[in-house]
Amino acid sequence: MLDPNLIREKPDFVKEQIQKKNADPSLIDRFLEVDVKRKELVKETDMLRHERKTLSQEIGKLLAQKKDVSELKARVKEIASKIKENEKMLSRFEEEYRDILLRIPNIPDPSVHYGKDESENIVVKRWGDVRDFDFEPKPHWEIAENLDIIDFKRGAKISGARFYVLKGLGAKLERALISFMIDLHVAKHGYREIFPPFLINRASMIGTGQLPKFEEDMYHTDKDDLFLDPTAEVPVTNLHRDEILSEDDLPIKYVAYTACFRREAGAAGRDTRGIIRVHQFNKVEMVRFVKPEESMKHLEELLDNAEDVLRILNLPYQLKKMCTGDLGFTAAIKFDPEVYMPSQDKYVEISSCSNFKDFQARRANIRYRAKDGSLHYVHTLNGSGLAVGRTMAAILENYQEKDGSVVIPEPLREYMGGLERITKENA
């Protein structure tokens, strides 16, 4: 959430900023209204409580002197009932105050360009040589089905549309990719590996900004009120919810593999074929907790860590900078690495790297104590490094051969028992 003081002091600025994200500026007016009412009531109630406290102490003293206190008691009782009334009203205001605050999106970083939606994102970088095929490159789902390493039909049978089954070397390649990515980020980029729970409580979902606004996008278990992990960002960022870290601990860098579960509620008809958009996929995610003044530097590093995976796998990619309208609810600035897909001659999102600044830290109450004793909110960042399923798709397409086999990228071979190629025979 935003700093309430920023909204109070510069409401017009905040309105303007959230409108760039296509959010409703009337949220700010509602906030200010509730804020005023709440403050008045707090003031009044605090005065009453003060009175109760003083008189109660008085009673204690008189009682010690064995004096009559029945009159005083009656007075305090009256005050107490008034307090109770106020508290009921106050808790309603507090709830609304909090709810509005939780529904106001983060404001964009000044360096982010204005744009209405994804069509106005800009490509800021391109890397790698797109391969010159001497045959018509097939889409990944055809390659995979021909090799019998992905089974869409049976995925649908077991679970439904947008689920698939990995088989044989397909399953092994998935595992290889996960290990390869984690090892890279740990050994070369200095992250600590985390393996978090996949079922997550409500408080954590609020902490990183999935709730209250996006409940429809998540799988939920009714009996226990738990959500299926939509991204490791949630459990890993919430690792330090309600904690005060020490300045010496920062920066903290975590990398985690998790399965990710998404209902894709609004995605009917999009990317229906293949493994690009599915309900369950694997992802390796990097998360950083950093000092505010260093967070932009950390975004650059994080982004480079994600790109490094693509470079090492020699997958051509481009980097897209998101415009204000496509930042999403929580990000202040965001870059998406996109991998080249030969069958469509298009670049497809394979990672997303964001700086949330103090937006998540305020929600999740993650602070650090500076050397001088003062308290500050940390800045949080995260980025996929990378989405595993999409990496698999990219490898299948970019490394496919005319005979239908797929060459295994050199750096992955040690994770595949030295295997160099997936063929119909060995798959």
Add this chain to the structure above:
RNA sequence: GGAGAGAUGGCUGAGCGGUUGAAAGCGCCUGACUCGAAAUCAGGUAGAGGGUUUGCGCCCUCUCGUGGGUUCAAAUCCCACUCUCUCCGCCA
């Protein structure tokens, strides 16, 4: 699932109806000593909300797992819930 024990500040841990927002220790900060450091000594050190002040600050309220209740008054008594630990049961 059953039985029991517990949850207090950055950490450990005392308090079990009325100057207790909380002893003590650790940690941290400041000062003295030192060329410097360590050790020692002295002092300081919870968070949130609100008011006031140009500012340093000062004042008020709330918070001892969470939510309710009893009482003039609750960290302290009662109830519910959550979590942790121990034992039993079940189980990959």
